[in-house]
Amino acid sequence: MLHFKDIITPVDFKVTEETTLKEAITLMHQKKWSLLPVTDASGQPVGVFTRSSLQQMVLEETPLPTSIKNYIKRQVEKISVNTPYEKIEELVKESKVGTGVVVDQQNRVVGILTKTDMVMSLLHTSQELQLIKKLKRTLETAIDHAFDGIVMTDEKKVITMVSPPLLELYNLSEDAVLNKQATSVLPQLELEKVYESETAEVSGFLEINGIKYIVHRIPILEDGKVIGALGKVVFRQLNEVSELFNKLQKAENKANFYHQQYQKSETARYTWEHIFSTDPFMEKLKKSGAKAAKGRSTVLIRGESGTGKELFAHAIHHSSARSSGKFVVVNCAAIPEDLLESEFFGYEEGAFTGAKQKGKLGKFDLANGGTLFLDEIGDMSLTLQAKLLRVLQEREFYRVGGNAKIKVDVRIIAATNRNLEEMVKESLFREDLYYRLNVISLHIPPLRDRPCDIDHLISRFMIEFNQILGTSITGIEDQAKEVMFNYEWPGNVRELRNVMERAMTFSEDGKIKYEDLPDYLIKLIPVKESALHVSMVENAELEAIKKALVQVHGNKVQAARLLGISRSGLYEKIKKYKLPT
Structure with a gap:
């Protein structure tokens, strides 16, 4: 809203009865004014020195050092700085004087008002009314289509409004978005499309941080021309697009089926990119693992349960020269001891009661040319440890119930969360196997x-x-x-x-x-109880402010009065809780 004090020309000098003709000429030339307000020592008006007064003194060939006292017009048209804008408008229309002197509450001169000032202010007001009209239509459109995230742009595709849910979804600040080109800060919304099509449209499914969403693009029209656009980002409820959602669900179900079938195959599923960390030691460990992957030496991965030992094993195989071969996993703690040997080496037909007629291939057979990952190797029995050692040394084994040597080319990656050194001292783990396994050791630190x-x-x-x-x-x-x-x-x-x-x-x-x-x-x-208490207090305060603003239809002065706080205090809290202003 334009105020009277915003359109006056301020007076930043003092002209008195003792001011000389030379000083008056200089001021009128510098300011390009046709009138100078004349005041007494306290700044109160005593008259005006006009251009006609100046011309009279010049015609009379008055010397320049002469004071202007005798040429001052004592009738002054004064206007209070607190006069309502509407009355000023009427006054200027009716007044025959081209310039008025503006005074404050103490009757001191603070400025002048010219008809030129008034014309310019009327032009500015007209522009403001046009802007308000556009804004009103924009807000009406937003209310009609309001849902989750909202963003609005003007005719130049500049963002004029954005809602908190949208900022939260894209992890952006209001300062980074407002008054910026939509194509540069939110290109994924593609709002520019509706400026050309002049037709509302709905996007397909998009995704950010694992959250699926759709975008309604709505043009804001005035007199058949696009004066802006509204972007409605739906990501919390998708009832309006259930048909699209069902189609996506079917496609995802089919993809999940094929993904599950893929996972059942014996291959490495993870790479170094799947091991998420910003810790410098972990980054160094990943680099060491990548270097180890290039060779064929046995790798022992150590660390507590849940640190990601199997992920490291997958990544080592995936980045090795054996990546095209099988990656076979054996959990030594999960298979009963009496079945562990047959699982490792397989068995011949009729090797024992209940054996399959055609026999069975073991994990070493399956992993031939690839990698065998022995998880929880610290739980392996001493008997099987001896047989495993032989395979590692001789690269050959016998199937259960068989007599033929089976040659094998398998790289071993082992993992354990147990202290193998202590187990060796207590004769629970073979020392020779420990040294055979501990060629390259990677220790994953706990979280x-x-x-x-x-x-x-x-x-x-x-x-x-x-x-x-x-x-x-x-x-x-x-x-x-x-x-x-x-x-x-x-x-x-x-x-x-x-x-x-x-x-x-x-x-x-x-x-x-x-x-x-x-x-x-x-x-x-x-x-801490105090932290919870602070949170509860802040939540209660936030809700009270929201209710007050709704009750008074957004009027900040009335809301502050209703809450019993100062207006500046209310603005601080609005800023604190990031409420729309």
């Missing part, structure tokens, strides 16, 4: 020793489970994050992954909260 990875893994799992669970989780509240950062994670990455899956399943409003975490985690690492 508690690389806390910087917790935040990184949370973000990665959030993307993964948004895809798997069909959720739209965009972040974690501070209380929940505090618990997760202070927990020791005895189950390491595997446990963190399980906790994230559980929390994202239970979350209801787009962010993981303290209460979405498992009970055992909350009991072990309770958030």
Whole structure:
């Protein structure tokens, strides 16, 4: 809204009765004014010195040092700076004087108002009315189509409004988006299409951070011309596009089926890119593993349960010269001891009661030319350890119940979470096998020793489970994050992954909260009571501000009065809670 004080020309000098003709000429020339307000010592008006007064003094050949006192016009048309804009408009229309003197509440001169000032202000007002008209139509369109994320652009494709859910989805700040070209900051929305087509349209399914969404592109029209566009990003509920969703679901089901069939085949499924970490030691470890993959030496991977030993084994095979061969996994702790030998080496026909008529190939046969991954090798019996040692040394073995030597070319990658050195001392693990396996050793540190990875893994799992669970989780509240950062994670990455899956399943409003975490985690690492209290107070305060603003239809002055706080205090809280202004 334009105010009177915004259109006046301020007076930044003082002209008195003692001002000389020379000084008056200089001022009128510099300012290009046809009138100079004359004041007394306190700044109150006593008259005006006009261009006609100046001409009279010149015609009379008045010397330049002469004061203007006798040529001042004592009748002054004064206008208060607090005069309503509408009255000023009427005054200018009716006044025969081209310039008026503007005074403040103490009757001191603060400026002048010319008809030129008024004409320019009327032009500005007209432009404002046009802008308001466009904005009104834009907002009406937004209300009619409001849903999840909203972004609006003007006729130049510049973003004029964006809603918090949309910023949250794309992890952008308001400053990074407002008054920027939509094609540069949100190119994926492709809002420019409707400027050409002048027709609303719906995109196919898009995806960001594992969250599927669609975009409604709606042109804003005025007199048959596109004056802007509205982008409606739907990502929390997709009822309006259930048909598209069903088609996608069928396609995903088919893809999952083929993916499961692929997983059943004996091949490495993970690469170094699947091992998520920002920890410098982990990055160094991955580089060491990649170097080890180039050779054929046995690799022993050590670390606590859940640290990702199997992922390292997959990645080593995948980046080795044997990547085209089989990657066969044997969990030494999961197979009964009496069956472990036949699983390793296979058996001949009729080798024992219940044996298949044609016999069976063992894991070494299947892994020939590829890699055999022996997980939990510390749980292998001493008898089988001896036979494994022979295979590693001689590269040959006998099937159970057979007499023929079977030549084999297999690379061994072993993994354990047990202390093999202690087991060797206690005669629970063969020393010669230990040295045969421990050619290249990689020790994966537990998650508690690389806390910087917790935040990184949370973000990665959030993307993964948004895809798997069909959720739209965009972040974690501070209380929940505090618990997760202070927990020791005895189950390491595997446990963190399980906790994230559980929390994202239970979350209801787009962010993981303290209460979405498992009970055992909350009991072990309770958030400080004061922190919870602060959160409750802030939530209550935020809701009160929202209700007050709704009640007074967005009027900040009335809302502040209703809440019992100052207007500046209300603006600070609006900024704190990032509410729309």
